[in-house]
């Protein structure tokens with residue numbers, strides 16, 4: 141079959157390096173979604189990502205944009221600094237749940253509460269991926285991890301933390317949505333949410349975050365297909381999808 | 393002109409997410425091995441309708457959508 145014209149391929153904002161992520165990892169899907177949005181908004185030359193500590197520590201290897209990398213949990217603080225120094229840049233803090241919801245809890249709460257004009261992409265895969273599958277604050281009740289081999293018991297290990305709901309009650313947060321990537325339909329909703337978040341940042345409206353429920357087949361010990369099912373059946377039940385906040389912060 | 397999906401076999405990691413998403417069941421694993429040791433997918437171009445759902449799901453940007461000349 142003779143190829144005539146490319147209709148859709150890798151977005152310009154991603155380079156052609158093969159990503160180090162495991163087969164079926166949600167990070168790869170979300171990287172592509174972010175890159176497609178960067179292309180659509182035409183902001184590749186003024187976009188800065190902040191990579192976290194976690195599997196996506198090497199996100200900067202793959203984006204054809206500027207990138208920084210922050211100490212564990214500190215990406216929102218670094219993003220705040222970059223945005224304040226260079227307000228014309230579009231700044232994304234990209235973080236996992238260990239990074240954002242454990243060691244980085246202080247940074248994310250205060251960046252949101254200050255109404256920093258940055259966008260956070262929060263990859264909730266309910267586990268510490270990079271270090272070998274330890275319990276994260278977002279690990280579900282009963283979910284097995286290497287540090288909760290019998291399943292998470294809330295009497296010993298506390299409850300899974302709902303970050304989107306928490307940040308939505310802060311007066312400084314502008315837009316908070318939780319999405320997932322379990323089907324083309326959900327992928328497109330995630331894309332719409334990420335686009336809206338960057339657009340609000342471009343208008344100077346303040347802190348935006350998209351939490352993406354994302355599969356980690358390797359540390360969940362599931363096939364990529366069953367990992368999507370786990371998100372659909374187990375994670376969405378505890379972490380409902382939807383918009384948690386969409387209100388202007390400053391009314392002047 | 394029709395649209396068809398094409399795989400870059402070297403990029404494919406055999407995760408199968410595209411297979412789950414394809415409405416025409418026209419994607420399967422081939423018996424080939426790429427240099428990383430994965431069996432890349434193959435696409436039955438007779439059945440492919442060019443919807444791009446496989447691209448939406450692929451974590452490794454291994455699939456492209458092309459306009460093709462009818463054979």
Ligand SMILES: Cc1ncc(C[n+]2csc(CCOP(=O)(O)OP(=O)(O)O)c2C)c(N)n1
Pocket residue numbers: 193194195196212235236237238239240243263265267268269270271276356
């Ligand atoms: C200060 C510090 N403490 C602990 C670690 C070890 N560490 C590396 S990644 C990680 C957690 C990563 O989990 P998550 O943020 O959920 O990202 P994922 O790998 O699942 O994408 C931890 C605890 C570290 N690198 N630095």
Ligand code: SF4
Pocket residue numbers: 160161162164165166167195265269270355356357358359
């Ligand atoms: S360990 Fe999990 S989060 Fe990390 S690359 Fe593999 S699948 Fe993705």
Ligand code: SF4
Pocket residue numbers: 396397413414415416417418419435439440441442443444445446447
């Ligand atoms: S473009 Fe659509 S029909 Fe063709 S292989 Fe991909 S998902 Fe299947």
Ligand code: SF4
Pocket residue numbers: 164399403404405406407408409410411432433446449450451452453454455
């Ligand atoms: S989704 Fe991509 S990497 Fe996974 S099997 Fe299909 S082409 Fe290969």
